[in-house]
Amino acid sequence: MDRPILMRRVWWAGELALLAGSLFLATSLSSAAEWQPILLVALLAAIYFGGDRLNSIVGDGILTPAHSAMVLMMCLLGPAPAVLFGAVAATTKSALRRLPASQWLANLASLTAYALAGSMLSRVFVGNIHAGLAHGDVEYAVFGIGVFVVSFVTISLNFLIVAVDVYIEEERPVGRQFRESFLPLIPGHLTSGVLAALLAVAYTALGLLVLSCGVLVLAIFHYLTGALLRSEDRAEKLEARTIHLANMQVGVLSMLMDALALRDPETSRHATAVARYAKTMALALDCPEEEQEVIHTAALLHDIGKFTWPDRILGAGELTDADWSTVRRHPQDGAALVGKLDGYGPVADAILYHHERVDGGGYPAGLIAGEIPLASRIIAICSTYDTMVARDTHGPRMTPKDAIEELRRLASGQLDGELVETFIALIEREGPELIGEASDGYESELAFASRVRRMASPSA
Ligand SMILES: [Fe+2]
Numbered sequence: 001m002d003r004p005i006l007m008r009r010v011w012w013a014g015e016l017a018l019l020a021g022s023l024f025l026a027t028s029l030s031s032a033a034e035w036q037p038i039l040l041v042a043l044l045a046a047i048y049f050g051g052d053r054l055n056s057i058v059g060d061g062i063l064t065p066a067h068s069a070m071v072l073m074m075c076l077l078g079p080a081p082a083v084l085f086g087a088v089a090a091t092t093k094s095a096l097r098r099l100p101a102s103q104w105l106a107n108l109a110s111l112t113a114y115a116l117a118g119s120m121l122s123r124v125f126v127g128n129i130h131a132g133l134a135h136g137d138v139e140y141a142v143f144g145i146g147v148f149v150v151s152f153v154t155i156s157l158n159f160l161i162v163a164v165d166v167y168i169e170e171e172r173p174v175g176r177q178f179r180e181s182f183l184p185l186i187p188g189h190l191t192s193g194v195l196a197a198l199l200a201v202a203y204t205a206l207g208l209l210v211l212s213c214g215v216l217v218l219a220i221f222h223y224l225t226g227a228l229l230r231s232e233d234r235a236e237k238l239e240a241r242t243i244h245l246a247n248m249q250v251g252v253l254s255m256l257m258d259a260l261a262l263r264d265p266e267t268s269r270h271a272t273a274v275a276r277y278a279k280t281m282a283l284a285l286d287c288p289e290e291e292q293e294v295i296h297t298a299a300l301l302h303d304i305g306k307f308t309w310p311d312r313i314l315g316a317g318e319l320t321d322a323d324w325s326t327v328r329r330h331p332q333d334g335a336a337l338v339g340k341l342d343g344y345g346p347v348a349d350a351i352l353y354h355h356e357r358v359d360g361g362g363y364p365a366g367l368i369a370g371e372i373p374l375a376s377r378i379i380a381i382c383s384t385y386d387t388m389v390a391r392d393t394h395g396p397r398m399t400p401k402d403a404i405e406e407l408r409r410l411a412s413g414q415l416d417g418e419l420v421e422t423f424i425a426l427i428e429r430e431g432p433e434l435i436g437e438a439s440d441g442y443e444s445e446l447a448f449a450s451r452v453r454r455m456a457s458p459s460a
Pocket residue numbers: 302303330354355
């Protein structure tokens with residue numbers, strides 16, 4: 001016989017045997033006393049069948065007042081009512097959801113087995129309540145602990161039975177189901193066990209009326225827990241959506257930079273080189289990690305506003321006055337583009353002011369010295385140096401020694417003098433290894449995934 005067919009038959013036989021065994025044992029152990037007092041039976045049946053509105057669902061796991069009602073049936077009534085109500089609930093729910101026969105049988109078998117096992121367990125830990133309980137503080141405490149143990153062991157057993165079924169049906173590992181569906185609900189299951197224990201003790205010590213009032217507490221607990229779990233779930237979904245959105249936004253930026261690199265390969269190499277110089281500067285200046293990230297990202301994207309330039313300007317031919325006004329607009333265009341990304345405000349500011357001069361003669365705002373953001377002052381130095389020494393630069397190429405002299409000449413007029421000295425110290429110490437081969441590092445420099453997670457925040 002085909003192996004899957006054989007497995008299927010074994011599964012059906014097993015489920016049928018489990019159901020038949022549970023029904024047989026419950027009937028054999030049944031006594032008329034288990035159905036008394038009838039008001040208690042009615043109250044527990046009402047909670048068991050009517051508590052679905054207060055269910056809290058996490059993954060495939062569920063925290064439900066029906067379990068507390070079932071535990072009370074197991075401990076205060078006995079196996080027959082617990083198994084019968086379990087069977088009725090499984091049948092009704094399977095019929096309402098129009099489940100296939102196999103799932104119908106699985107539900108029936110698991111619910112009746114769980115009800116019987118819990119009732120038997122309660123006889124071990126709690127004793128037979130119909131045989132009479134001794135009244136005393138110690139006895140009540142032992143009784144309460146017994147009910148709590150029954151509650152937690154049965155909910156764990158119920159999870160295990162369902163998880164094995166899911167494993168057979170969907171091959172989802174039991175360990176993963178435990179982490180996703182059971183573990184997050186453990187505090188809820190423990191609290192619900194404590195409440196069931198308190199209700200059981202209240203009933204045995206003070207009677208049905210007090211138990212009826214206690215049911216209200218149970219309902220409020222489940223209502224509040226449900227609200228809490230729903231809000232946590234919403235927060236998780238919101239965060240996932242925000243990360244997804246930020247990914248898309250940065251993805252669009254990446255496409256723009258790629259398109260710009262196709263039109264002007266120098267831009268991509270220059271961006272990578274400036275980013276590496278700026279990152280090293282930020283480290284040398286001992287900037288906080290978050291600021292280092294801003295400086296690095298802004299350096300990488302500082303000329304993204306060139307995207308708006310026509311090819312004629314990108315080619316660096318003769319520029320008309322109108323062309324120069326386009327060229328001078330690239331910090332604003334770049335900042336406007338990057339500023340649209342959630343959490344990228346400081347990066348946009350750094351881009352906006354990267355052509356300012358410390359003497360106030362720069363653009364677009366004519367800021368002076370310390371008014372210019374640190375990131376912009378760093379980018380200005382790194383960009384000027386790279387433009388002077390790069391192999392593919394348009395003007396005459398300078399040696400690092402000449403470029404350093406030129407930087408010193410520009411210090412305190414165009415560039416920040418103190419930062420220029422820091423930069424020169426780095427260049428003299430590290431040499432060309434400071435940036436390595438910048439021509440092939442743009443993508444890795446961007447490192448999108450980690451960048452998005454660090455900079456995008458749900459509240460931004
Ligand atoms: Fe620029």
